[in-house]
Amino acid sequence: MIVTIVGAGRLAEGIAVRALAGGCTLRLADAEPGKADALASRLRARPPQLGRPRPGGVEAATDVARLAGLLAGADVVVLAVPYPEGRRVASEQGAAMAGLTVVDTCNPVDFSTFDTLLTSPGMSAAEEIAREVAAVTPAAHVVKAFNTTFAATLAAGQAAGLPLDVFLAGDDSAAKEAVAALVRSGGMRPVDVGPLRRARELEAFQLLHMTLQGPLGLDWGSALKLLP
Numbered sequence: 287m288i289v290t291i292v293g294a295g296r297l298a299e300g301i302a303v304r305a306l307a308g309g310c311t312l313r314l315a316d317a318e319p320g321k322a323d324a325l326a327s328r329l330r331a332r333p334p335q336l337g338r339p340r341p342g343g344v345e346a347a348t349d350v351a352r353l354a355g356l357l358a359g360a361d362v363v364v365l366a367v368p369y370p371e372g373r374r375v376a377s378e379q380g381a382a383m384a385g386l387t388v389v390d391t392c393n394p395v396d397f398s399t400f401d402t403l404l405t406s407p408g409m410s411a412a413e414e415i416a417r418e419v420a421a422v423t424p425a426a427h428v429v430k431a432f433n434t435t436f437a438a439t440l441a442a443g444q445a446a447g448l449p450l451d452v453f454l455a456g457d458d459s460a461a462k463e464a465v466a467a468l469v470r471s472g473g474m475r476p477v478d479v480g481p482l483r484r485a486r487e488l489e490a491f492q493l494l495h496m497t498l499q500g501p502l503g504l505d506w507g508s509a510l511k512l513l514p
Protein backbone atom coordinates (compact mmCIF):
# COMPACT_ATOMS: atom_id res chain seq x y z
CA MET A 287 0.00 0.00 0.00
CA ILE A 288 1.30 3.47 -0.90
CA VAL A 289 0.57 6.05 1.79
CA THR A 290 1.23 9.77 1.27
CA ILE A 291 1.43 11.77 4.51
CA VAL A 292 0.97 15.54 4.33
CA GLY A 293 2.67 17.19 7.31
CA ALA A 294 5.87 15.75 8.77
CA GLY A 295 5.31 16.58 12.44
CA ARG A 296 4.68 14.48 15.53
CA LEU A 297 1.55 12.64 14.43
CA ALA A 298 2.97 12.01 10.95
CA GLU A 299 6.00 10.36 12.51
CA GLY A 300 3.84 8.07 14.64
CA ILE A 301 1.66 7.05 11.70
CA ALA A 302 4.75 6.59 9.52
CA VAL A 303 6.29 4.19 12.04
CA ARG A 304 3.14 2.06 12.13
CA ALA A 305 2.74 2.16 8.34
CA LEU A 306 6.34 1.03 7.86
CA ALA A 307 5.85 -1.75 10.40
CA GLY A 308 2.97 -2.85 8.18
CA GLY A 309 5.12 -2.89 5.04
CA CYS A 310 3.61 0.21 3.42
CA THR A 311 5.50 2.48 1.05
CA LEU A 312 5.59 6.06 2.32
CA ARG A 313 5.69 9.43 0.63
CA LEU A 314 6.11 12.49 2.85
CA ALA A 315 5.51 16.21 2.33
CA ASP A 316 5.60 19.22 4.64
CA ALA A 317 5.13 22.96 4.32
CA GLU A 318 8.57 23.58 5.80
CA PRO A 319 11.34 22.83 3.29
CA GLY A 320 13.58 20.01 4.50
CA LYS A 321 11.24 18.80 7.25
CA ALA A 322 9.89 15.79 5.31
CA ASP A 323 13.44 14.87 4.29
CA ALA A 324 14.53 15.03 7.93
CA LEU A 325 11.69 12.71 8.94
CA ALA A 326 12.59 10.33 6.11
CA SER A 327 16.19 10.23 7.38
CA ARG A 328 15.06 9.50 10.96
CA LEU A 329 12.82 6.69 9.74
CA ARG A 330 15.60 5.17 7.63
CA ALA A 331 17.91 5.22 10.66
CA ARG A 332 15.55 3.24 12.90
CA PRO A 333 16.74 -0.16 14.13
CA PRO A 334 15.13 -2.94 12.03
CA GLN A 335 13.33 -4.42 15.04
CA LEU A 336 11.58 -1.08 15.59
CA GLY A 337 10.19 -0.96 12.08
CA ARG A 338 12.87 0.43 9.78
CA PRO A 339 11.63 0.75 6.19
CA ARG A 340 12.70 -1.85 3.67
CA PRO A 341 14.82 -0.31 0.87
CA GLY A 342 12.52 2.08 -0.98
CA GLY A 343 10.04 2.05 1.91
CA VAL A 344 10.21 5.84 2.09
CA GLU A 345 9.87 6.56 -1.57
CA ALA A 346 9.88 10.37 -1.61
CA ALA A 347 10.04 13.31 0.74
CA THR A 348 9.59 16.87 -0.35
CA ASP A 349 8.01 20.19 0.45
CA VAL A 350 4.32 20.66 -0.10
CA ALA A 351 4.83 22.58 -3.36
CA ARG A 352 5.52 19.24 -5.02
CA LEU A 353 2.71 17.39 -3.26
CA ALA A 354 0.62 16.69 -6.37
CA GLY A 355 3.35 14.36 -7.63
CA LEU A 356 3.18 12.38 -4.39
CA LEU A 357 -0.57 11.89 -4.67
CA ALA A 358 -0.56 10.17 -8.07
CA GLY A 359 -0.91 6.44 -7.55
CA ALA A 360 -1.20 6.62 -3.76
CA ASP A 361 -3.79 4.40 -2.08
CA VAL A 362 -4.29 6.60 0.97
CA VAL A 363 -3.40 10.23 1.70
CA VAL A 364 -3.16 11.17 5.36
CA LEU A 365 -3.61 14.84 6.30
CA ALA A 366 -1.46 15.26 9.43
CA VAL A 367 -1.57 19.06 9.52
CA PRO A 368 -3.09 21.43 12.08
CA TYR A 369 -6.69 22.59 11.72
CA PRO A 370 -7.75 24.25 9.41
CA GLU A 371 -4.80 23.52 7.09
CA GLY A 372 -6.39 20.24 6.00
CA ARG A 373 -9.18 22.22 4.37
CA ARG A 374 -6.64 24.28 2.46
CA VAL A 375 -4.74 21.20 1.28
CA ALA A 376 -8.04 19.63 0.21
CA SER A 377 -9.13 22.67 -1.79
CA GLU A 378 -5.71 23.17 -3.40
CA GLN A 379 -5.07 19.48 -4.17
CA GLY A 380 -8.63 18.26 -4.63
CA ALA A 381 -8.21 17.47 -8.31
CA ALA A 382 -5.09 15.38 -7.60
CA MET A 383 -7.04 13.52 -4.92
CA ALA A 384 -9.57 12.01 -7.35
CA GLY A 385 -9.91 8.33 -6.59
CA LEU A 386 -8.02 8.55 -3.30
CA THR A 387 -8.95 7.80 0.27
CA VAL A 388 -8.25 10.95 2.29
CA VAL A 389 -7.67 10.54 6.02
CA ASP A 390 -8.35 13.53 8.26
CA THR A 391 -6.57 13.27 11.60
CA CYS A 392 -7.06 16.74 13.02
CA ASN A 393 -8.44 17.92 16.32
CA PRO A 394 -9.87 21.41 15.80
CA VAL A 395 -9.15 22.50 19.34
CA ASP A 396 -9.14 26.20 20.26
CA PHE A 397 -5.67 26.29 21.81
CA SER A 398 -6.20 29.86 23.07
CA THR A 399 -8.71 28.55 25.64
CA PHE A 400 -8.10 24.78 25.45
CA ASP A 401 -11.77 24.58 26.31
CA THR A 402 -13.70 24.27 23.07
CA LEU A 403 -13.60 23.24 19.43
CA LEU A 404 -13.29 25.75 16.60
CA THR A 405 -15.87 23.99 14.44
CA SER A 406 -19.51 25.09 14.41
CA PRO A 407 -22.01 23.09 16.45
CA GLY A 408 -23.28 20.14 14.41
CA MET A 409 -20.16 20.09 12.25
CA SER A 410 -16.75 18.42 12.30
CA ALA A 411 -13.40 19.24 10.75
CA ALA A 412 -13.64 16.01 8.76
CA GLU A 413 -16.96 17.04 7.21
CA GLU A 414 -15.51 20.45 6.36
CA ILE A 415 -12.66 18.74 4.52
CA ALA A 416 -15.10 16.39 2.76
CA ARG A 417 -17.02 19.45 1.49
CA GLU A 418 -13.82 21.00 0.13
CA VAL A 419 -12.87 17.77 -1.61
CA ALA A 420 -16.37 17.20 -3.00
CA ALA A 421 -16.39 20.70 -4.49
CA VAL A 422 -13.40 19.69 -6.63
CA THR A 423 -13.91 15.96 -7.19
CA PRO A 424 -16.72 13.60 -6.20
CA ALA A 425 -14.32 10.69 -6.56
CA ALA A 426 -12.39 11.06 -3.30
CA HIS A 427 -13.62 9.83 0.07
CA VAL A 428 -12.75 11.26 3.47
CA VAL A 429 -12.26 9.05 6.51
CA LYS A 430 -11.68 10.37 10.03
CA ALA A 431 -8.97 8.33 11.73
CA PHE A 432 -6.02 8.59 14.13
CA ASN A 433 -7.37 11.73 15.85
CA THR A 434 -7.65 9.86 19.17
CA THR A 435 -4.20 8.21 19.04
CA PHE A 436 -1.38 10.30 20.47
CA ALA A 437 1.85 10.33 18.48
CA ALA A 438 3.91 8.64 21.21
CA THR A 439 1.53 5.68 21.44
CA LEU A 440 1.66 5.20 17.68
CA ALA A 441 5.45 5.24 17.74
CA ALA A 442 5.39 2.68 20.57
CA GLY A 443 2.70 0.63 18.85
CA GLN A 444 0.82 0.11 22.10
CA ALA A 445 -0.43 1.67 25.32
CA ALA A 446 -0.25 -0.15 28.64
CA GLY A 447 0.86 -3.22 26.70
CA LEU A 448 -2.35 -3.31 24.64
CA PRO A 449 -2.74 -2.76 20.89
CA LEU A 450 -4.20 0.62 19.98
CA ASP A 451 -7.78 1.14 18.87
CA VAL A 452 -8.09 3.45 15.86
CA PHE A 453 -11.63 4.80 15.43
CA LEU A 454 -12.78 5.26 11.83
CA ALA A 455 -15.70 7.38 10.63
CA GLY A 456 -16.62 7.67 6.97
CA ASP A 457 -19.39 7.40 4.43
CA ASP A 458 -17.65 5.15 1.89
CA SER A 459 -17.14 1.54 2.92
CA ALA A 460 -14.28 0.86 0.48
CA ALA A 461 -12.38 3.92 1.73
CA LYS A 462 -12.94 2.84 5.34
CA GLU A 463 -11.71 -0.65 4.49
CA ALA A 464 -8.53 0.81 2.94
CA VAL A 465 -7.83 2.71 6.18
CA ALA A 466 -8.76 -0.36 8.23
CA ALA A 467 -6.19 -2.38 6.25
CA LEU A 468 -3.53 0.25 6.98
CA VAL A 469 -4.42 0.18 10.67
CA ARG A 470 -4.42 -3.62 10.88
CA SER A 471 -1.11 -3.94 9.04
CA GLY A 472 0.46 -1.68 11.66
CA GLY A 473 -0.68 -3.98 14.49
CA MET A 474 -3.65 -1.90 15.64
CA ARG A 475 -7.39 -2.54 15.78
CA PRO A 476 -9.68 -0.53 13.49
CA VAL A 477 -13.04 0.32 15.06
CA ASP A 478 -15.67 1.47 12.55
CA VAL A 479 -17.83 3.99 14.41
CA GLY A 480 -20.15 4.75 11.50
CA PRO A 481 -20.70 7.59 9.02
CA LEU A 482 -18.46 10.62 8.65
CA ARG A 483 -20.74 12.68 10.90
CA ARG A 484 -19.53 10.51 13.83
CA ALA A 485 -16.30 12.53 13.47
CA ARG A 486 -18.10 15.18 15.56
CA GLU A 487 -18.08 12.84 18.53
CA LEU A 488 -14.53 11.63 17.87
CA GLU A 489 -13.26 15.23 17.79
CA ALA A 490 -15.23 16.22 20.88
CA PHE A 491 -14.12 13.17 22.83
CA GLN A 492 -10.50 13.79 21.97
CA LEU A 493 -10.80 17.34 23.34
CA LEU A 494 -11.83 15.73 26.62
CA HIS A 495 -8.96 13.24 26.38
CA MET A 496 -6.52 16.13 25.82
CA THR A 497 -7.80 18.24 28.72
CA LEU A 498 -7.35 15.26 31.07
CA GLN A 499 -3.62 14.84 30.34
CA GLY A 500 -2.55 17.31 33.03
CA PRO A 501 -5.10 16.43 35.75
CA LEU A 502 -4.45 12.70 35.42
CA GLY A 503 -0.70 13.03 34.81
CA LEU A 504 -0.95 11.06 31.57
CA ASP A 505 1.82 12.92 29.70
CA TRP A 506 0.26 12.31 26.26
CA GLY A 507 0.82 8.56 26.59
CA SER A 508 -2.78 7.46 27.12
CA ALA A 509 -5.09 5.84 24.58
CA LEU A 510 -8.83 5.49 24.07
CA LYS A 511 -9.68 1.81 23.90
CA LEU A 512 -12.90 -0.22 24.11
CA LEU A 513 -12.52 -3.24 26.34
CA PRO A 514 -15.13 -5.97 26.62
Ligand SMILES: NC(=O)c1ccc[n+]([C@@H]2O[C@H](COP(=O)([O-])OP(=O)(O)OC[C@H]3O[C@@H](n4cnc5c(N)ncnc54)[C@H](OP(=O)(O)O)[C@@H]3O)[C@@H](O)[C@H]2O)c1
Pocket residue numbers: 292293294295296297298315316317318321350365366367368369371374375391392393394432433434435436437438
Ligand atom coordinates in the same frame (compact mmCIF):
# COMPACT_ATOMS: atom_id res chain seq x y z
N1 LIG B 1 0.44 15.03 18.03
C1 LIG B 1 -0.51 14.15 18.35
O1 LIG B 1 -0.34 13.31 19.26
C2 LIG B 1 -1.82 14.14 17.59
C3 LIG B 1 -2.77 13.13 17.90
C4 LIG B 1 -3.95 13.08 17.18
C5 LIG B 1 -4.20 14.02 16.18
N2 LIG B 1 -3.29 15.00 15.93
C6 LIG B 1 -3.59 15.96 14.87
O2 LIG B 1 -2.58 15.83 13.88
C7 LIG B 1 -2.35 17.08 13.25
C8 LIG B 1 -0.86 17.38 13.30
O3 LIG B 1 -0.47 17.45 14.65
P1 LIG B 1 1.06 17.35 15.07
O4 LIG B 1 1.06 17.23 16.53
O5 LIG B 1 1.75 16.33 14.23
O6 LIG B 1 1.54 18.81 14.66
P2 LIG B 1 3.01 19.30 14.29
O7 LIG B 1 4.02 18.48 15.00
O8 LIG B 1 3.00 20.77 14.44
O9 LIG B 1 3.13 18.93 12.74
C9 LIG B 1 2.31 19.51 11.77
C10 LIG B 1 3.16 19.72 10.53
O10 LIG B 1 2.30 20.11 9.45
C11 LIG B 1 2.98 21.11 8.72
N3 LIG B 1 2.02 21.88 7.95
C12 LIG B 1 1.22 22.89 8.34
N4 LIG B 1 0.45 23.30 7.32
C13 LIG B 1 0.78 22.52 6.26
C14 LIG B 1 0.33 22.45 4.90
N5 LIG B 1 -0.63 23.25 4.43
N6 LIG B 1 0.89 21.54 4.08
C15 LIG B 1 1.87 20.71 4.54
N7 LIG B 1 2.35 20.74 5.81
C16 LIG B 1 1.79 21.62 6.66
C17 LIG B 1 3.67 21.92 9.79
O11 LIG B 1 4.69 22.69 9.20
P3 LIG B 1 5.16 24.05 9.93
O12 LIG B 1 5.87 23.62 11.15
O13 LIG B 1 6.01 24.73 8.92
O14 LIG B 1 3.87 24.81 10.23
C18 LIG B 1 4.21 20.83 10.69
O15 LIG B 1 5.45 20.35 10.24
C19 LIG B 1 -3.19 18.12 14.00
O16 LIG B 1 -4.34 18.40 13.28
C20 LIG B 1 -3.52 17.42 15.32
O17 LIG B 1 -4.77 17.82 15.84
C21 LIG B 1 -2.10 15.09 16.60
